[in-house]
Amino acid sequence: MKKIAWVAFFIFAASCLSCANTGGIYQPASYSFTIQIPAGWRKIDNNRYLFVTKESPFLQYVMVQNRPISRSFRNTEKKLKTDMLPEEAAQIIVDEIASDQNILNFAVLDNMPAAIQGHDGFKILFTYNDQKGSKFKTLYYGFIKEDTFFNLRFTAADQVYFQKDIETFKRMLNSFQVIKAKAA
Amino acid sequence: MTTWLSKFFILLFFLLPLGLTTGCATPPGSNASLVSEKILANEDEIMLWQKSEEEQRVLESTGFIYPNPELEDYLNMIIAKLQPQSMPADLKIRVKVIKSVYLNAFAYPNGVVYIHTGLLARMDNEAQLAAVLAHEMIHCTQRHALRVFRRFKDRRSFLTTVQQTLMANKGLQELARNLGFTGSLAAVSGYTRELEKEADRLGIDLMIKAGYAPKEALVLFDYLVTEIEREGLEEPFFFGSHPKVRERINNLQNLPDDRYAVRRPATKNSKTFLKKIEKVILDNAGQDLRIGRFQAARRGVEKYLRINPDDTRAYFMLGEIYRQRGQPDDARKAIKFYNQAIFLDPTYADPHKAIGVIHYKKGHRALAKKYFELSLQLSPDSPDKAYIQAYLKQCAQNGEG
Numbered sequence: 001m002k003k004i005a006w007v008a009f010f011i012f013a014a015s016c017l018s019c020a021n022t023g024g025i026y027q028p029a030s031y032s033f034t035i036q037i038p039a040g041w042r043k044i045d046n047n048r049y050l051f052v053t054k055e056s057p058f059l060q061y062v063m064v065q066n067r068p069i070s071r072s073f074r075n076t077e078k079k080l081k082t083d084m085l086p087e088e089a090a091q092i093i094v095d096e097i098a099s100d101q102n103i104l105n106f107a108v109l110d111n112m113p114a115a116i117q118g119h120d121g122f123k124i125l126f127t128y129n130d131q132k133g134s135k136f137k138t139l140y141y142g143f144i145k146e147d148t149f150f151n152l153r154f155t156a157a158d159q160v161y162f163q164k165d166i167e168t169f170k171r172m173l174n175s176f177q178v179i180k181a182k183a184a
Numbered sequence: 185m186t187t188w189l190s191k192f193f194i195l196l197f198f199l200l201p202l203g204l205t206t207g208c209a210t211p212p213g214s215n216a217s218l219v220s221e222k223i224l225a226n227e228d229e230i231m232l233w234q235k236s237e238e239e240q241r242v243l244e245s246t247g248f249i250y251p252n253p254e255l256e257d258y259l260n261m262i263i264a265k266l267q268p269q270s271m272p273a274d275l276k277i278r279v280k281v282i283k284s285v286y287l288n289a290f291a292y293p294n295g296v297v298y299i300h301t302g303l304l305a306r307m308d309n310e311a312q313l314a315a316v317l318a319h320e321m322i323h324c325t326q327r328h329a330l331r332v333f334r335r336f337k338d339r340r341s342f343l344t345t346v347q348q349t350l351m352a353n354k355g356l357q358e359l360a361r362n363l364g365f366t367g368s369l370a371a372v373s374g375y376t377r378e379l380e381k382e383a384d385r386l387g388i389d390l391m392i393k394a395g396y397a398p399k400e401a402l403v404l405f406d407y408l409v410t411e412i413e414r415e416g417l418e419e420p421f422f423f424g425s426h427p428k429v430r431e432r433i434n435n436l437q438n439l440p441d442d443r444y445a446v447r448r449p450a451t452k453n454s455k456t457f458l459k460k461i462e463k464v465i466l467d468n469a470g471q472d473l474r475i476g477r478f479q480a481a482r483r484g485v486e487k488y489l490r491i492n493p494d495d496t497r498a499y500f501m502l503g504e505i506y507r508q509r510g511q512p513d514d515a516r517k518a519i520k521f522y523n524q525a526i527f528l529d530p531t532y533a534d535p536h537k538a539i540g541v542i543h544y545k546k547g548h549r550a551l552a553k554k555y556f557e558l559s560l561q562l563s564p565d566s567p568d569k570a571y572i573q574a575y576l577k578q579c580a581q582n583g584e585g
Contacts, residue, residue, distance in 0.1 A: 077476030078508070085545065087571045091508075095474045104247045112570035131246055 025175070026050070032066055033150065036175030038168050052172075058134075060156040060165045062172055066148050075099035080149050086113050089144055090122035093151075097126070104129040116150070117176055119143040137162045139169065145178060152176060229293075229330050232366065236292040236329075239367045243282075243298075250281040250301055250464070258460045259299070259317070262310060265394045266318050268325065277321050281464070285472050285480065287408060288421035290370035291320035293329035298371075303423055304461050305468040305484055306411070307404060310453035314394060315401035316423070318387035319432075326386070328379045329366055374422045377431070384435040388443055397450035398443065405432045415479055462491050466498060473501065478509040499525035500535050507538060515542045533563035537572060544575050553579040 027034040028045050037043055037052055041062075044051040049065040051057070069080040073096045080089055090111055098106050106128045114123035121143025129135050135158045142151040154169035156162040243249075259279040267277065277295040282288075287306065289299040297320045307313050323329065374380050388398050409429045411417065422428050469484025482505050489498050503521035506514040519542060522535035540555030556572050556579070566572065 075475060079476075081510070083545075085541070087541070087568070088508075095476075099471075099475050101247065108567075111567065113574040 027179070031064075032148065032178060032180045033064070034175075034177045034179055035064055035172055038172065041168075054165065054168075058157065060154070060161045062152065062154050062169055064150075064152045064172075064176070066150050069144060069147050069149050075101075080144060082144060082147060084144060086120055086122040086143065087111075089142060089149070090124055093122075093124060093140065093142060094126075097128075102131060104131065114141055116141050116143050116152070116173065117178070119145055119150070119178070121150075134158075139166070141173060150178065228334065229327070232330055232333055233294045236294045236296070236366050240292060240294075240296055243367070244280075248282050248284070250283045250467075252281065252463070255281060255460060255464065259313075262314055263297070263317055263321070266314055266321060266390045268390060268393075271325065275324060277324060279317065283467075283471070285468055285475065285477065286419050286421050287412075287417075287424035288371055288419075289316045289320055289423060290367070290421075291323045292366055292370060293324060293327065295324045297321070297324075300421075301464050301468040301471070305465045305487070306408065307457070307461070308407075308454060309400060310457040311391065311396040311398075311400035311451060312404040313457065314391050314396045315387065315398075315404055318390040318394075319383045321390065322383040322386045323370065323375065323379075326379070326382060328375045328383070329370065331379065332375050333366075371421055374428060380428075380431065381435050384432055385439060385443075388436065388439060392443070392450075395451050397452050400452060402433065402436050405429050405436070409433060411483075458491050462488060465491070466501070469501065473505055473508070478505050481505050494528055496525045496529040496532050499528065500532070500538070503535060503538055507542060515546070518542060531562055533559045533566055536562060537566070537568060540572070540575065544579070549579045549582050 024037060025034055026037045026043065028050055031050065035050070038054075041052050041054045044053075048067075049063050051061060051063050053059070053061040069082065072079070073092070076092065076096045076099050078092045078095060080092060094108060094111065097103060100106075106126060108124060108126045110123070110125040112123060114121050121141060123142075124140045125138070126140070127135060127137045136155055137158060138153055138155040140151065140153040142149060144150075152173055154162075154166065156165060256279065259281070263277050263279055271277075275295050277291075277297060279297045279299060281304065282298050282300050284300040285302040286300055287303045289297065289303055291297040297317060299316065303316065304313070307316075375383075384401075388401060391398050391401065408423065409426065412419070412424065412426050412429065417424060419425065465484055465488045469481045469488065472478075472481035472484060482502065485498050485501050485505065489495065489502075492498065499521045503518040503525065506518035506521065519539055522539050525532055525535040536555045537559035540552045540559060543549075543555065544552035553576060556576050560566065560569065560572055560576075
């Protein structure tokens, strides 16, 4: 996750001067979803995930991804399957994150079923520290549709940024639409 | 063997003989005495120790250490038993445990030995542990790192290769970033063949002097090689590498028989050892399960159950291994172990819920409902409560209400 933030940070920094603040419905060519980008937030689209931040990836970001369920995870050899219950998929995500050695003091605050625009899925709320000791909080939604795992997560530096931008993330979540189950 | 591993060994094949072998200060077969001169005599050795300390600070600040002071005390007690009389005062050997399922132990030149939970969990007795610790101690007392360091021409290229090797493994990316030159040398490639041979030979001497059964070294390495072969493990570290472990076996088998002739009854200390590491075994199995190494996890739990045959958590974990693996017939096996856990502790909620999930997925909603309800009765504030309630709601909608 730290890696994602760093990659995003460099792309973000490089593109900051030229890119205007975005807003409106975004339909990336390589994805099978549409989503509303909040006004004033900047997006980075690298074909593997859509990354959106307002100030800096180290303060807050939203990441949206549709990945083939066959794609391997970095830290666990477990694989998602089409017939998995949302809880089983959530367990793999928790195991993947808990096995990430970048992440310290990982703690799941909540793990429950959630409907994401009519799709049966899960939501996990967790906190962790990065290697430098900074604390982050993430709200992670996910669901499996056919051979694709869709996930949307909001990560913010501790409580202040989390509270400040959580409503924006929920609006993004509500605007999320699957248009076809084709994984990026 | 995968491509990266092949490339790694090809590169090592060319690098090590060129850079290192000619630099071995100890002629093969010589009976080298343990270090008697004052250690840290030279600038480059001081620098090597400083580098080691820096690497260790990073390693230990990033959550890799398995926090168990009682276990560390036990390991350091074995180190004290193995310690040669001629140890220089400057060199203090101490052991720390790293949370990693991969098979390894390695020593920094300043005397800090790290052993992975994965390797500890595979051992059966104190003599086997002593074999590994003694081998690592010899690397320190014989200053193997310094000898290699002085001859190594292209450290950067070596480090890059090692890091690429580690990066290709699940869960090792961060460790790869944190291991510097000395750590990579000690943990991944090992030293030259001759220096490793010396560590094998002198390590056995330390074991014998401390009263341990030297044959246990062979038993351990035989077991590791069998497991690596049987489970097709492709691990990047020294003690998880098939050729390296095979080399340990060959070296030990080639020792003259009189080396193994122990005059007094030799110690194995199986019972004490297994009691001391039982938590490591179960924790390591849990980590294996988490990263999806189901077979290794199963072996770990089965070993734990041989020490604690009535442990309900262990039976539940066996059930979890089969349920999560999800191969044909695994659901039946999982239910068998969940039932065993329930038999031992009928108030244990987790296996009830897990059986419910299996029935739920098979469409046996009435049975599922029974188990979910029982699970909620036993643990009304379960962290899984929201999922269980959702399953029950679904069962009710399907006419099982």
